[in-house]
Amino acid sequence: xxxxxxxxxxxxxxxxxxxxxxxxxxxxxxxxxxxxxxxxxxxxxxxxxxxxxxxxxxxxxxxxxxxxxxxxxxxxxxxxxxxxxxxxxxxxxxxxxxxxxxxxxxxxxxxxxxxxxxxxxxxxxxxxxxxxxxxxxxxxxxxxxxxxxxxxxxxxxxxxxxxxxxxxxxxxxxxxxxxxxxxxxxxxxxxxxxxxxxxxxxxxxxxxxxxxxxxxxxxxxxxxxxxxxxxxxxxxxxxxxxxxxxxxxxxxxxxxxxxxxxxxxxxxxxxxxxxxxxxxxxxx
Numbered sequence: 001x002x003x004x005x006x007x008x009x010x011x012x013x014x015x016x017x018x019x020x021x022x023x024x025x026x027x028x029x030x031x032x033x034x035x036x037x038x039x040x041x042x043x044x045x046x047x048x049x050x051x052x053x054x055x056x057x058x059x060x061x062x063x064x065x066x067x068x069x070x071x072x073x074x075x076x077x078x079x080x081x082x083x084x085x086x087x088x089x090x091x092x093x094x095x096x097x098x099x100x101x102x103x104x105x106x107x108x109x110x111x112x113x114x115x116x117x118x119x120x121x122x123x124x125x126x127x128x129x130x131x132x133x134x135x136x137x138x139x140x141x142x143x144x145x146x147x148x149x150x151x152x153x154x155x156x157x158x159x160x161x162x163x164x165x166x167x168x169x170x171x172x173x174x175x176x177x178x179x180x181x182x183x184x185x186x187x188x189x190x191x192x193x194x195x196x197x198x199x200x201x202x203x204x205x206x207x208x209x210x211x212x213x214x215x216x217x218x219x220x221x222x223x224x225x226x227x228x229x230x231x232x233x234x235x236x237x238x239x240x241x242x243x244x245x246x247x248x249x250x251x252x253x254x255x256x257x258x259x260x261x262x263x264x265x266x267x268x269x270x271x272x273x274x275x276x277x278x279x280x281x282x283x284x
Contacts (some may be wrong), residue, residue: 003060016280220260
Protein backbone atom coordinates (compact mmCIF):
# COMPACT_ATOMS: atom_id res chain seq x y z
CA UNK A 1 0.00 0.00 0.00
CA UNK A 2 1.30 3.46 -0.91
CA UNK A 3 1.52 5.92 1.97
CA UNK A 4 -0.04 9.35 1.78
CA UNK A 5 2.66 11.70 0.44
CA UNK A 6 5.38 9.17 1.26
CA UNK A 7 7.19 7.50 4.14
CA UNK A 8 9.44 10.34 5.21
CA UNK A 9 9.38 9.85 8.98
CA UNK A 10 8.80 6.98 11.43
CA UNK A 11 5.62 7.08 13.48
CA UNK A 12 7.43 7.60 16.76
CA UNK A 13 9.06 10.82 15.50
CA UNK A 14 6.01 12.25 13.74
CA UNK A 15 3.78 15.08 14.95
CA UNK A 16 0.96 14.31 12.50
CA UNK A 17 -0.28 10.77 11.86
CA UNK A 18 -2.37 10.13 8.77
CA UNK A 19 -4.67 7.15 8.76
CA UNK A 20 -7.61 6.03 6.71
CA UNK A 21 -11.04 5.15 8.06
CA UNK A 22 -11.92 1.83 6.47
CA UNK A 23 -15.66 1.30 6.12
CA UNK A 24 -16.31 -1.24 3.39
CA UNK A 25 -14.58 -2.20 0.12
CA UNK A 26 -15.29 1.06 -1.71
CA UNK A 27 -13.68 3.08 1.06
CA UNK A 28 -10.47 1.06 0.69
CA UNK A 29 -10.40 1.80 -3.05
CA UNK A 30 -10.97 5.52 -2.51
CA UNK A 31 -8.27 5.71 0.17
CA UNK A 32 -5.81 3.89 -2.06
CA UNK A 33 -6.52 6.29 -4.92
CA UNK A 34 -6.10 9.40 -2.76
CA UNK A 35 -2.78 8.15 -1.45
CA UNK A 36 -1.63 7.50 -5.00
CA UNK A 37 -2.69 10.97 -6.16
CA UNK A 38 -0.81 12.65 -3.29
CA UNK A 39 2.45 11.92 -5.11
CA UNK A 40 1.48 14.22 -8.00
CA UNK A 41 0.53 17.42 -6.13
CA UNK A 42 3.14 20.03 -5.21
CA UNK A 43 3.11 21.05 -1.52
CA UNK A 44 4.90 24.32 -2.35
CA UNK A 45 2.67 27.41 -2.29
CA UNK A 46 3.90 30.04 -4.75
CA UNK A 47 1.85 32.87 -3.19
CA UNK A 48 3.17 32.26 0.31
CA UNK A 49 6.61 31.14 -0.93
CA UNK A 50 6.40 28.21 1.48
CA UNK A 51 6.42 24.44 1.36
CA UNK A 52 3.54 23.38 3.59
CA UNK A 53 5.18 20.07 4.45
CA UNK A 54 8.60 21.36 5.47
CA UNK A 55 9.46 21.51 9.17
CA UNK A 56 6.63 19.15 10.18
CA UNK A 57 7.10 15.44 10.64
CA UNK A 58 4.31 13.10 9.58
CA UNK A 59 3.64 9.43 8.91
CA UNK A 60 0.89 7.36 7.34
CA UNK A 61 -0.01 4.49 9.66
CA UNK A 62 -2.52 2.74 7.38
CA UNK A 63 -6.24 2.04 7.51
CA UNK A 64 -8.41 1.29 10.52
CA UNK A 65 -12.03 0.17 10.67
CA UNK A 66 -14.72 0.49 13.37
CA UNK A 67 -13.29 -2.58 15.13
CA UNK A 68 -9.88 -1.02 15.84
CA UNK A 69 -10.33 2.70 15.05
CA UNK A 70 -11.20 3.65 18.64
CA UNK A 71 -8.08 2.06 20.05
CA UNK A 72 -5.83 3.71 17.47
CA UNK A 73 -7.18 7.23 17.72
CA UNK A 74 -7.31 7.06 21.51
CA UNK A 75 -3.61 6.19 21.63
CA UNK A 76 -2.74 8.94 19.14
CA UNK A 77 -4.60 11.60 21.13
CA UNK A 78 -3.11 10.35 24.41
CA UNK A 79 0.39 10.61 22.95
CA UNK A 80 -0.24 14.31 22.11
CA UNK A 81 0.17 13.66 18.40
CA UNK A 82 -2.28 15.02 15.82
CA UNK A 83 -4.51 12.48 14.06
CA UNK A 84 -5.36 13.40 10.48
CA UNK A 85 -8.07 11.08 9.23
CA UNK A 86 -8.84 10.40 5.58
CA UNK A 87 -12.29 8.97 4.97
CA UNK A 88 -14.62 8.03 2.14
CA UNK A 89 -17.58 9.14 4.32
CA UNK A 90 -18.30 11.45 7.26
CA UNK A 91 -18.88 8.78 9.90
CA UNK A 92 -15.15 8.97 10.64
CA UNK A 93 -15.80 12.30 12.39
CA UNK A 94 -18.42 10.66 14.63
CA UNK A 95 -16.00 7.95 15.72
CA UNK A 96 -13.12 10.41 16.07
CA UNK A 97 -14.53 13.35 17.99
CA UNK A 98 -15.51 11.43 21.10
CA UNK A 99 -11.82 11.02 21.89
CA UNK A 100 -11.12 14.75 22.10
CA UNK A 101 -11.53 16.92 25.22
CA UNK A 102 -14.81 18.70 25.78
CA UNK A 103 -13.18 22.13 25.46
CA UNK A 104 -12.16 21.33 21.86
CA UNK A 105 -13.82 23.65 19.35
CA UNK A 106 -15.00 22.04 16.13
CA UNK A 107 -14.96 23.71 12.71
CA UNK A 108 -16.80 21.80 9.98
CA UNK A 109 -16.75 22.81 6.32
CA UNK A 110 -19.61 21.02 4.60
CA UNK A 111 -22.46 21.59 2.16
CA UNK A 112 -24.76 19.73 4.57
CA UNK A 113 -25.55 20.09 8.27
CA UNK A 114 -25.67 16.32 8.87
CA UNK A 115 -28.10 17.05 11.71
CA UNK A 116 -31.06 14.98 10.56
CA UNK A 117 -32.63 12.88 13.28
CA UNK A 118 -33.41 9.90 11.06
CA UNK A 119 -32.63 9.50 7.39
CA UNK A 120 -31.85 6.89 4.79
CA UNK A 121 -31.71 6.79 1.01
CA UNK A 122 -29.95 4.73 -1.65
CA UNK A 123 -26.89 6.99 -1.75
CA UNK A 124 -26.43 6.92 2.03
CA UNK A 125 -26.72 3.15 2.01
CA UNK A 126 -24.06 2.91 -0.68
CA UNK A 127 -21.66 5.38 0.98
CA UNK A 128 -21.97 3.69 4.36
CA UNK A 129 -21.87 0.21 2.85
CA UNK A 130 -25.32 -0.62 4.27
CA UNK A 131 -27.56 -3.37 2.92
CA UNK A 132 -31.29 -3.82 3.44
CA UNK A 133 -30.47 -6.04 6.39
CA UNK A 134 -28.16 -3.64 8.20
CA UNK A 135 -29.26 -0.16 7.14
CA UNK A 136 -29.11 2.34 9.99
CA UNK A 137 -31.48 5.31 9.78
CA UNK A 138 -30.24 6.88 13.03
CA UNK A 139 -26.47 6.83 12.41
CA UNK A 140 -25.08 7.58 8.97
CA UNK A 141 -23.53 10.42 6.98
CA UNK A 142 -26.70 12.54 7.26
CA UNK A 143 -27.22 12.11 11.02
CA UNK A 144 -23.74 11.74 12.51
CA UNK A 145 -23.40 15.29 13.86
CA UNK A 146 -26.77 15.14 15.63
CA UNK A 147 -25.80 11.84 17.26
CA UNK A 148 -22.46 13.31 18.30
CA UNK A 149 -24.07 16.48 19.64
CA UNK A 150 -26.34 14.33 21.79
CA UNK A 151 -23.26 12.91 23.51
CA UNK A 152 -22.71 16.35 25.09
CA UNK A 153 -18.94 16.22 24.77
CA UNK A 154 -17.91 19.30 22.77
CA UNK A 155 -20.27 22.29 22.83
CA UNK A 156 -18.65 24.78 20.44
CA UNK A 157 -19.36 24.04 16.76
CA UNK A 158 -18.97 26.22 13.70
CA UNK A 159 -20.45 25.04 10.38
CA UNK A 160 -19.18 26.73 7.23
CA UNK A 161 -20.46 26.50 3.66
CA UNK A 162 -23.79 24.82 4.37
CA UNK A 163 -26.50 25.09 1.74
CA UNK A 164 -28.53 21.86 1.92
CA UNK A 165 -30.71 21.24 4.99
CA UNK A 166 -34.31 21.01 6.09
CA UNK A 167 -36.39 23.05 8.53
CA UNK A 168 -35.81 20.65 11.40
CA UNK A 169 -32.04 20.95 11.06
CA UNK A 170 -32.25 24.76 11.03
CA UNK A 171 -34.43 24.71 14.15
CA UNK A 172 -31.96 22.35 15.82
CA UNK A 173 -29.05 24.69 15.12
CA UNK A 174 -30.94 27.71 16.44
CA UNK A 175 -32.19 25.90 19.53
CA UNK A 176 -28.71 24.59 20.39
CA UNK A 177 -26.88 27.79 19.43
CA UNK A 178 -24.73 26.13 16.75
CA UNK A 179 -22.92 28.83 14.78
CA UNK A 180 -23.06 28.61 11.00
CA UNK A 181 -22.51 30.50 7.76
CA UNK A 182 -23.98 29.47 4.44
CA UNK A 183 -21.90 29.36 1.27
CA UNK A 184 -23.72 32.47 0.02
CA UNK A 185 -22.81 34.35 3.19
CA UNK A 186 -19.17 33.35 2.79
CA UNK A 187 -19.11 34.66 -0.76
CA UNK A 188 -20.98 37.89 -0.01
CA UNK A 189 -19.60 38.68 3.47
CA UNK A 190 -16.21 37.02 3.55
CA UNK A 191 -14.70 39.67 5.81
CA UNK A 192 -17.36 39.16 8.48
CA UNK A 193 -17.02 35.38 8.23
CA UNK A 194 -13.23 35.38 8.56
CA UNK A 195 -13.43 37.73 11.57
CA UNK A 196 -15.89 35.32 13.20
CA UNK A 197 -13.53 32.41 12.51
CA UNK A 198 -10.63 34.39 13.99
CA UNK A 199 -12.61 35.14 17.16
CA UNK A 200 -14.04 31.62 17.40
CA UNK A 201 -10.60 30.01 17.19
CA UNK A 202 -8.72 32.47 19.42
CA UNK A 203 -6.54 30.68 21.98
CA UNK A 204 -8.41 27.40 21.47
CA UNK A 205 -7.80 23.76 20.67
CA UNK A 206 -9.42 22.99 17.32
CA UNK A 207 -10.67 19.98 15.41
CA UNK A 208 -11.23 20.72 11.71
CA UNK A 209 -13.39 18.56 9.46
CA UNK A 210 -13.46 19.18 5.72
CA UNK A 211 -16.14 17.51 3.62
CA UNK A 212 -15.01 18.22 0.07
CA UNK A 213 -18.61 18.73 -1.08
CA UNK A 214 -18.37 22.16 0.58
CA UNK A 215 -16.72 23.24 -2.69
CA UNK A 216 -18.75 24.13 -5.75
CA UNK A 217 -19.40 21.07 -7.95
CA UNK A 218 -17.55 22.78 -10.78
CA UNK A 219 -14.41 22.17 -8.69
CA UNK A 220 -15.27 18.75 -7.26
CA UNK A 221 -17.46 16.92 -9.79
CA UNK A 222 -17.26 13.58 -7.98
CA UNK A 223 -18.76 13.80 -4.51
CA UNK A 224 -21.69 11.84 -3.13
CA UNK A 225 -24.07 14.81 -3.00
CA UNK A 226 -22.90 17.65 -5.30
CA UNK A 227 -24.75 20.77 -4.17
CA UNK A 228 -24.94 23.89 -6.35
CA UNK A 229 -23.57 27.27 -5.24
CA UNK A 230 -20.60 26.05 -3.23
CA UNK A 231 -17.54 27.96 -2.10
CA UNK A 232 -14.40 28.22 -4.21
CA UNK A 233 -10.86 27.36 -3.29
CA UNK A 234 -9.88 30.94 -2.52
CA UNK A 235 -12.66 31.08 0.09
CA UNK A 236 -11.21 27.98 1.72
CA UNK A 237 -7.73 29.53 1.77
CA UNK A 238 -9.05 32.75 3.31
CA UNK A 239 -10.84 30.74 6.00
CA UNK A 240 -7.69 28.80 6.78
CA UNK A 241 -5.70 32.04 6.95
CA UNK A 242 -8.24 33.51 9.38
CA UNK A 243 -7.84 30.75 11.94
CA UNK A 244 -6.09 32.46 14.83
CA UNK A 245 -2.36 31.95 15.23
CA UNK A 246 -3.07 31.49 18.95
CA UNK A 247 -5.09 28.34 18.23
CA UNK A 248 -3.81 24.77 18.18
CA UNK A 249 -5.15 22.21 15.70
CA UNK A 250 -5.22 18.94 17.63
CA UNK A 251 -7.18 16.83 15.15
CA UNK A 252 -8.48 16.92 11.59
CA UNK A 253 -10.24 14.92 8.95
CA UNK A 254 -10.93 15.23 5.23
CA UNK A 255 -13.82 13.16 3.93
CA UNK A 256 -16.38 12.35 1.26
CA UNK A 257 -14.03 12.38 -1.72
CA UNK A 258 -14.56 10.15 -4.74
CA UNK A 259 -12.20 9.26 -7.55
CA UNK A 260 -12.70 11.35 -10.68
CA UNK A 261 -11.76 10.22 -14.16
CA UNK A 262 -9.53 13.24 -14.79
CA UNK A 263 -8.42 13.41 -11.12
CA UNK A 264 -9.93 16.88 -10.62
CA UNK A 265 -11.55 16.06 -7.26
CA UNK A 266 -8.52 13.99 -6.21
CA UNK A 267 -6.00 16.77 -6.81
CA UNK A 268 -8.11 19.41 -5.07
CA UNK A 269 -8.60 17.12 -2.06
CA UNK A 270 -4.86 16.55 -1.74
CA UNK A 271 -4.18 20.28 -2.15
CA UNK A 272 -6.66 21.07 0.63
CA UNK A 273 -4.91 18.58 2.90
CA UNK A 274 -1.59 20.29 2.19
CA UNK A 275 -3.12 23.66 3.08
CA UNK A 276 -4.42 22.24 6.36
CA UNK A 277 -0.99 20.79 7.06
CA UNK A 278 0.43 24.26 6.43
CA UNK A 279 -1.83 25.62 9.14
CA UNK A 280 -0.83 22.84 11.55
CA UNK A 281 2.83 23.49 10.82
CA UNK A 282 2.57 27.26 11.22
CA UNK A 283 3.08 28.07 7.55
CA UNK A 284 0.11 30.46 7.38
